[in-house]
Amino acid sequence: MLEIFPLVVFLPLVGFLFNGFLKGRIPHRMAGAIGTLAVFIPFLITLGAFNEFRPMERTAPHLVPVFDWIVVGSFKSSFGYQIDQLSLYMTLIITGIGSLIHLYSMGYMKGNTSYNRFFAYLNLFIFCMLNLVLSDNLVLTFLGWEGVGLSSYLLIGFDYDKSSAAEAGMKAFILNRIGDVGFILGTGFLFWFGGSLQYLELQTNLSGLGEFSNYANIVALFFFIAAMGKSAQIPLYVWLPDAMAGPTPVSALIHAATMVTAGIFLIARLNFVFLLAPETSLFIACIGATTALFAATIGTLQNDIKKILAYSTVSQLGFMFLAMGSMSYVAGLFHLMTHAFFKALLFLGAGSVIHALHHEQNIKHMGGLFGKIKITSFTFLLGTLAIAGFFPFSGFFSKDLILEKAYTYGAYGTILWTMGIVAAFFTSFYMFRLVFVVFFGKDNTDSHHKVHESPWTMTFPLVILAIGAAIVGFLQTPHFFLHIDTLERYFAPVLSKGYELASLKGSLAEHKSLVRDVELSLAAFSVGIATIGLILAYFLYQRKQNPIVEEHTGFRKILFHKYYIDEIYDLVLVRPFLFVSKGIAFFFDIKILDRFFLNIGLSFGFIANGLRRLQSGFIGDYALYVVIGTFCILVYLLTRGV
């Protein structure tokens, strides 16, 4: 399977070209099938490669050079793929969850006039994402990085005749570009220091450079800025909630499972840089914890089912960055996978609810759906239990690992842990609020339409994802429960070189060891917090005893309006920018520049107009000019004195 591995990247491209060029000429069913197979076959190949690669025993990555791309002097960039534990892990998530979402889309998008275009975009996205994670050098990764940005733009603005969707697409695109400046700068710096852009060569070259550790913080910061944009961290997170204007499968695929995790992947891939940058890592952890808490509080009062999940995604990504920042990359990657399962499940479940209610997204108009759409309800409930961190579902293990690592992280560990645990409480609260309002509360649905369960193409992925969300947590469990460390051993070859480079002793990356009892009580505490969230949501939204639920005053009003962040950005950045642009376009350009150059042209015309009167056509006039000219020359010569 390793010999045909390039097909993994190639097949989605073929799917994209096929559906893209023949979009008007093939039936929908065929386009959907081809789009899905173009992702599912790579999944099978990856599985085969995964087995053949024997990831638990192998330590060296397998390189697949395809062709040289740019060769200028000592700069070389090629299309080459690096198969190692990290890229295989990501590829499995992308193709596995990706093909489930493709299958789901076949049902969800049925009847849409742009069905084939949708599948073409989805395949393009998968192609770019695979390039991002499989590339063996930074340039190709950047190609994929920009590619997923483009695909995201295309898919968010899929319903381009709606101005809100088109604007959301642009917002995502522009905010991502801001982050990408960091990527380019970081790449430049790494090439400067390391003399190469290949990850493997960089790793070996940097270990010979003692002085690199002085600059590692700056380089790491640049890459983190890139990750901030892609992975929707403060302050560049505002595009993600708006991105919900895209179709629901897009939200599940891009804004929950794959693209937004590219930032996490980048940090894991460049762990040998980030391990040398303890200050930047602390900064990342702080940003992560703040984002987790911040977005979770916003999620508590939103009424759009997809917006709640979007803020939840921002919050969970914050958890992942908290893990990456506290230099426990395994924990971050673990949460990346469990989150991919349960968040994809939740988004698809929300899509199924929206589908059942004929495109109703406001949870105020839902309620009492439990039992009416059985598969959706049960799977959604399971996803909620997983994300809220209830034992023994996957979210519990990954979130608990992050919180534990944060707790043991350096001097500020306790603060970060507190922020994390409060965010976890809000997570549990807003998710159960959603569940109670949508599935259990009073039925507020418009009863003109019959509520119906979705077709099998939609429920099958839900079931698979639900099983995944329930069990994948067992890949890595705490010491007090089974003590499985599969994931840690699995990632050891990728991460160990970086740890050697950093020589942890005395640095922030050295984690304090944790007593078994403390570990157990930390876990018990987080489950307890989640339970309190559940109970609070039950009392506020199921029993409806408290009038504060509907009123938005004081701080609740600020929360309801998402801290007015969009308004602040509008006021501080967008408006002054527009003001200056308009000034340049309508005043400086037209009134000053245009006038200046136009008048140069006009003045020549004016002079010529005057001069043409001299050309009368009378010989006598011309003779007179000759005489006057001669006279003038003579006078000049005489006064100057020959």
Place this chain on the structure above:
Amino acid sequence: MNPIVNGIPISFILGLAGILFSIGVLGVLIRRNIVIIFMSVELILNSVNLVFVTFSKALSHISGETVVFFVMAIAAAEAAVGLALVIAIFRHKKSTNVDELQSMRW
């Protein structure tokens, strides 16, 4: 330099040449008949020739007289071509008045 040429002071001859030149220029500027203008041009050339000859004599140097021969040859050629043009224009326009010949302006 000898200020007297053949018993006549050089300033007299130069004054005559100046008067002849001025008459020529005036004729070119104010006369309408194209043949008269030609004659005026000849007058200008002759005044110049006179100056050349005078200085040639005064400086006892041959080069001035050599130039005069050139000027005369060119004046003859110019008159031949010019008069041919005048005849052609006259056939075309039935007039020798230069004010009626202004079709070549912008």
